[in-house]
Amino acid sequence: MSVEAPAKKLTLKDYKSDLHNDWCPGCVSPDTKIVTAKGLQRISQLVVGDVVLAHDGEYHRITEVMSHQHDAPMHRLTVSVGEVVLTPDHPVYVRRDDHERGRFQEWVRADSVKIGDEVAVPPSRDQAWLVDVFGRLDAAFTVTSNEGSVAVKTPPKVRPIDDEGAAVEYALYAVLANEVIEYSGMVHNLEVEEAHSYVTEAATLHNCGDFGILTGIQMALAQMQLDPDKVAVFSGIGCSGKTPHYIHAYGFHTLHGRVLPVATGARLANSGVTVIALGGDGDGYGIGAGYFVNSGRRNLDMAYLVHNNNVYGLTKGQASPTLSKGKKTKSMPEQAIQDGINPIAMAVAAGYTFIARGYALDPKHLAGIIVRAIEHKGAALVDVLQTCPTYNDLYTKEWYDGADLPDKKSRLYKLEETGFDPVVHDISDEQEIVAKKAAAVVRSYEKEPIPIGVYYQAELPTYEDALMQRIPSLAEKPLIDIDVFNRDVTKLLEAMR
Ligand SMILES: Cc1ncc(C[n+]2csc(CCOP(=O)(O)OP(=O)(O)O)c2C)c(N)n1
Ligand code: SF4
Numbered sequence: 016m017s018v019e020a021p022a023k024k025l026t027l028k029d030y031k032s033d034l035h036n037d038w039c040p041g042c043v044s045p046d047t048k049i050v051t052a053k054g055l056q057r058i059s060q061l062v063v064g065d066v067v068l069a070h071d072g073e074y075h076r077i078t079e080v081m082s083h084q085h086d087a088p089m090h091r092l093t094v095s096v097g098e099v100v101l102t103p104d105h106p107v108y109v110r111r112d113d114h115e116r117g118r119f120q121e122w123v124r125a126d127s128v129k130i131g132d133e134v135a136v137p138p139s140r141d142q143a144w145l146v147d148v149f150g151r152l153d154a155a156f157t158v159t160s161n162e163g164s165v166a167v168k169t170p171p172k173v174r175p176i177d178d179e180g181a182a183v184e185y186a187l188y189a190v191l192a193n194e195v196i197e198y199s200g201m202v203h204n205l206e207v208e209e210a211h212s213y214v215t216e217a218a219t220l221h222n223c224g225d226f227g228i229l230t231g232i233q234m235a236l237a238q239m240q241l242d243p244d245k246v247a248v249f250s251g252i253g254c255s256g257k258t259p260h261y262i263h264a265y266g267f268h269t270l271h272g273r274v275l276p277v278a279t280g281a282r283l284a285n286s287g288v289t290v291i292a293l294g295g296d297g298d299g300y301g302i303g304a305g306y307f308v309n310s311g312r313r314n315l316d317m318a319y320l321v322h323n324n325n326v327y328g329l330t331k332g333q334a335s336p337t338l339s340k341g342k343k344t345k346s347m348p349e350q351a352i353q354d355g356i357n358p359i360a361m362a363v364a365a366g367y368t369f370i371a372r373g374y375a376l377d378p379k380h381l382a383g384i385i386v387r388a389i390e391h392k393g394a395a396l397v398d399v400l401q402t403c404p405t406y407n408d409l410y411t412k413e414w415y416d417g418a419d420l421p422d423k424k425s426r427l428y429k430l431e432e433t434g435f436d437p438v439v440h441d442i443s444d445e446q447e448i449v450a451k452k453a454a455a456v457v458r459s460y461e462k463e464p465i466p467i468g469v470y471y472q473a474e475l476p477t478y479e480d481a482l483m484q485r486i487p488s489l490a491e492k493p494l495i496d497i498d499v500f501n502r503d504v505t506k507l508l509e510a511m512r
């Protein structure tokens with residue numbers, strides 16, 4: 016896909032991101048106080064093995080601490096009981112009243128939190144920190160959770176998370192301000208076992224794999240210097256479906272399973288934009304499976320990224336089409352009764368001409384794959400293994416890292432590091448095409464370790480090539496530039512007489 020070079024050199028910020036090289040999904044300033052099993056502690060003092068409160072109201076072990084220099088604006092979020100300084104992309108747990116959606120509670124980016132929102136914080140088990148925080152204020156009151164009651168001062172509003180009766184109750188703190196501040200200094204983040212979230216004295220913060228994929232896309236777009244107004248990102252419905260909202264480019268949040276037909280329409284109407292379609296594994300391999308197959312055989316020039324987290328994340332963690340038979344995640348009452356599909360083998364069979372797999376928590380490697388997928392002329396599928404810390408307790412960061420293995424070796428390996436050559440060098444040689452497809456399928460069945468990288472690539476004629484041959488005028492003028500309202504249809508009417 017070729018596009019005109021932008022007038023200025025684009026950076027990640029042009030795609031709405033303040034990310035840094037040693038990527039982690041959002042960071043906070045060193046003096047941020049974290050709710051730990053021993054009370055409030057500065058994040059910069061915490062070490063692997065310390066135990067912190069998470070959004071589920073439970074305590075979890077820290078598995079990794081991250082810190083690095085950050086020279087870019089941060090957000091200072093002030094709520095009724097304190098403040099937190101954090102990077103703009105850091106997810107914050109918020110209760111919001113929306114005139115269209117009504118009242119909801121979910122993770123939102125720090126830079127989108129606004130006055131009128133309330134940040135939701137689960138009370139800690141011993142609630143000592145609540146006493147500490149509210150001790151500065153006057154009136155006495157009692158906070159009740161499933162751990163019992165505790166007397167603290169001045170009442171935060173404590174309500175159940177939703178009407179579906181989740182056990183955790185949340186204190187809700189009114190957002191008083193959300194300012195952008197200049198920042199130059201160290202920032203910190205934590206990787207927390209199972210929950211992938213932690214609680215500061217002022218907010219609950221999260222690390223979801225979707226943000227790694229978002230980062231990979233933003234890095235790829237900046238790397239390719241694609242002008243934001245020459246990029247259109249389409250999504251289906253699911254947690255992954257929100258991705259276009261976070262990218263400073265054209266975006267279209269479509270329907271569950273329907274992202275490919277909509278992206279196809281855009282691709283055919285406007286050859287001047289780079290088209291990226293994305294969605295969940297349920298979206299693409301379940302309800303959208305027919306479109307998935309036909310987009311492959313059509314070989315239109317666009318890239319399709321699938322956030323493969325093995326669950327229907329948005330609808331609370333049911334098994335998705337990629338969960339294998341016999342597996343059971345924490346939100347499932349029983350093991351999966353049917354087997355999972357193999358998306359790479361399906362893509363080979365369907366006719367995708369670029370097929371790759373990435374890992375959400377390695378966004379730099381993923382960005383390299385996305386660049387190749389966008390540059391490839393034809394239908395590109397990138398299946399991205401994505402952690403869902405909320406519902407998928409099987410395929411976690413620790414699992415991919417191989418933390419439970421005796422040699423602690425990663426369960427992923429990079430195809431390119433083994434000398435694997437996915438590229439068909441002579442497209443007129445059918446035997447080479449079949450051999451390369453067969454090699455990709457063989458690799459796709461490897462389970463431990465799982466290959467990531469490019470599995471298959473062949474530059475074959477695209478649908479657009481065939482279309483332009485049939486209707487040469489389209490090559491000179493894309494559909495979008497044709498005045499459809501002032502057309503002479505006399506000839507057509509004559510032909511129909
Ligand atoms: C036609 C239709 N059917 C069902 C739904 C309900 N629904 C919304 S999201 C979703 C599943 C999302 O799972 P996935 O596509 O894997 O995305 P994730 O949330 O995991 O990113 C379902 C079944 C819907 N919105 N529309
Ligand atoms: S449910 Fe899973 S995929 Fe969805 S936002 Fe939460 S952690 Fe991410």
Ligand SMILES: [Mg+2]
Binds near residue numbers: 295297323324327328
């Ligand atoms: Mg999913």
